[in-house]
Amino acid sequence: MQTLFINIKELLQIREVGIDKISGSDMAILPKIDNAYLLIENNIISNFGPMENCPKLSDVEIIDATGQVILPTWVDSHTHIVYAGNRIQEFVDRINGLSYEEIANRGGGILNSAKKLNETSEDEIYEQSKLRLEEVMQQGTGAVEIKSGYGLTVEGELKMLRVIKRLKENYPIAIKATFLGAHAFPMEYKENHSAYIDLIINEMLPKIASENLADYIDAFLETGYFSVEETIKIMEAGRKYGLEPKIHVNQFTAIDGIKACVENGALSVDHLEIVTDEDIEVLKNSKTMPVALPSCSYFISIPYTPARKMMNAGLPLALATDYNPGTTPSGNMNFVVATACIKMKMTPEEAINAATINGAYAMGISESHGSITKGKKANLIITKPIMSFYQLPYAFGTNLIDKVMIEGKFI
Ligand SMILES: N=CN[C@@H](CCC(=O)O)C(=O)O
Ligand SMILES: [Zn+2]
Numbered sequence: 001m002q003t004l005f006i007n008i009k010e011l012l013q014i015r016e017v018g019i020d021k022i023s024g025s026d027m028a029i030l031p032k033i034d035n036a037y038l039l040i041e042n043n044i045i046s047n048f049g050p051m052e053n054c055p056k057l058s059d060v061e062i063i064d065a066t067g068q069v070i071l072p073t074w075v076d077s078h079t080h081i082v083y084a085g086n087r088i089q090e091f092v093d094r095i096n097g098l099s100y101e102e103i104a105n106r107g108g109g110i111l112n113s114a115k116k117l118n119e120t121s122e123d124e125i126y127e128q129s130k131l132r133l134e135e136v137m138q139q140g141t142g143a144v145e146i147k148s149g150y151g152l153t154v155e156g157e158l159k160m161l162r163v164i165k166r167l168k169e170n171y172p173i174a175i176k177a178t179f180l181g182a183h184a185f186p187m188e189y190k191e192n193h194s195a196y197i198d199l200i201i202n203e204m205l206p207k208i209a210s211e212n213l214a215d216y217i218d219a220f221l222e223t224g225y226f227s228v229e230e231t232i233k234i235m236e237a238g239r240k241y242g243l244e245p246k247i248h249v250n251q252f253t254a255i256d257g258i259k260a261c262v263e264n265g266a267l268s269v270d271h272l273e274i275v276t277d278e279d280i281e282v283l284k285n286s287k288t289m290p291v292a293l294p295s296c297s298y299f300i301s302i303p304y305t306p307a308r309k310m311m312n313a314g315l316p317l318a319l320a321t322d323y324n325p326g327t328t329p330s331g332n333m334n335f336v337v338a339t340a341c342i343k344m345k346m347t348p349e350e351a352i353n354a355a356t357i358n359g360a361y362a363m364g365i366s367e368s369h370g371s372i373t374k375g376k377k378a379n380l381i382i383t384k385p386i387m388s389f390y391q392l393p394y395a396f397g398t399n400l401i402d403k404v405m406i407e408g409k410f411i
Pocket of ligand 1: 110326
């Protein structure tokens with residue numbers, strides 16, 4: 001089965017085979033072809049180029065994309081879309097003056113979501129979560145990482161990871177599962193951190209590994225949550241089961257956590273609202289992808305990741321949603337890209353690189369996702385007729401997506 005798109009106004013993010021991430025000043029370049037064709041065979045990108053080189057093919061479905069822009073689907077490398085219920089009351093409490101920290105100290109926040117999750121059946125959590133997955137696919141996301149971390153009990157964490165496994169089995173979108181048992185200390189372990197860490201390492205991890213439920217391991221490395229030393233223990237334990245770290249760090253404070261993550265071979269360090277010069281030095285020449293989550297900064301009014309400073313230092317940067325019930329109840333990558341341009345002063349080229357190819361790196365799927373490259377999955381956003389791709393972040397509240405193709409099929 002072949003599909004041939006013709007007369008594409010702009011075909012964005014075209015890359016040679018083997019490019020896995022874009023760093024520093026190169027992020028300002030988004031390779032594209034104007035007036036292009038794109039050939040899909042089965043579920044794979046098989047060829048593309050300028051219209052004058054378009055092959056004459058018989059027995060092919062032809063789609064005329066006059067006026068439309070085509071780009072690879074978004075890669076959302078950081079979400080918590082498997083959860084139960086919502087935290088709408090905390091949202092109103094914050095409007096009325098309480099801080100995220102004050103709400104958490106009263107047993108709200110992550111522990112509130114953990115209570116709800118442990119009271120909800122696996123089937124019900126699946127039903128609630130699949131609606132969110134379907135929604136983000138319609139918004140152009142073609143690959144998504146999903147974390148556990150609202151269980152905080154052996155059964156609760158397994159329940160979340162089994163839901164993620166069911167989503168993997170039932171949807172065409174690429175999904176990676178991350179074990180985040182170290183998301184917060186349950187109330188009963190507040191004064192006995194080592195007992196909870198023992199539970200994670202000796203009870204949760206072996207069961208998760210035996211059911212093959214996780215691809216990565218995460219921890220919330222933050223003042224008041226998991227210390228640098230505690231996070232190192234979690235990363236080392238995960239490594240024994242082949243789980244690479246992807247770590248929440250530097251959301252509210254900088255406590256030398258990034259250094260520990262880099263030294264422990266983290267695939268990504270995520271949040272980074274507070275970044276020191278030392279953190280930037282440590283990230284240089286590492287394999288660790290920094291990931292910014294601007295919708296979280298927007299929703300809970302915290303600083304934005306200093307993207308320009310990091311890119312000027314030669315670092316790569318990825319963008320993701322952080323979709324979760326507490327700090328970011330939105331999985332819309334179009335909004336993330338627009339907010340990165342508007343608030344973080346990333347150019348549209350930089351933001352799209354961050355939300356596609358660098359997101360794929362932060363999920364460990366850059367061989368198959370994140371760019372228009374021969375042999376990669378046919379995962380495409382086809383826009384409505386627009387002036388240029390600059391209109392995507394400019395018209396930040398408008399849905400400019402006409403169709404989404406995942407693995408060669410329109411969804
Ligand atoms: N910061 C840690 N974890 C999540 C939010 C947790 C919550 O409030 O539910 C985040 O990435 O923002
Ligand atoms: Zn998160």
